[in-house]
Amino acid sequence: MISFDYTDGAGVYAGKATRGRSGLRYRRFETAAEALRFAVEDMPGAQQRGSLLEVNEARFDHNQIRALYDAPDYPLSRRSK
Template sequence: MSAVPDYAAFAELYTGYSRLGARRSHYERFATAAEAIRFVAERMPRHLLRGAALDVGDDRYEGEAILALYLSSAYPLERATR
């Protein structure tokens, strides 16, 4: 995994969670990794973060590593104000 992804590259987000013993998963494609990272940080419920994986090219980022990309000084989009 590279330290900094190509934020302009196509990205695939996989989320999985367990509810009452049943494993559910969700797949979503994004035009850019930056948009996918923003979705995870600003819109995705936190309980899904543990099972989340973001594929950008040949690299995969999981869970807290996705949030770290959002907080990185290299992140190209404007962050939400809280």
């Protein structure tokens, strides 16, 4: 994987929910690490599948979001499963 700066600001675009209202569609974060944590730990599974992370005009799909979150250099503590 390419070099990734977890300290850059980032935005998360939530995917569409399968039922009912989708809720929050876009959220901005101070750091990409916080955005990744939100996308993986707090976003409902149905929204995760269509979500996008945007950092410095680069976009990452839900598979790339998961890979960045699971990477050994991810700087924040992860929630226990």
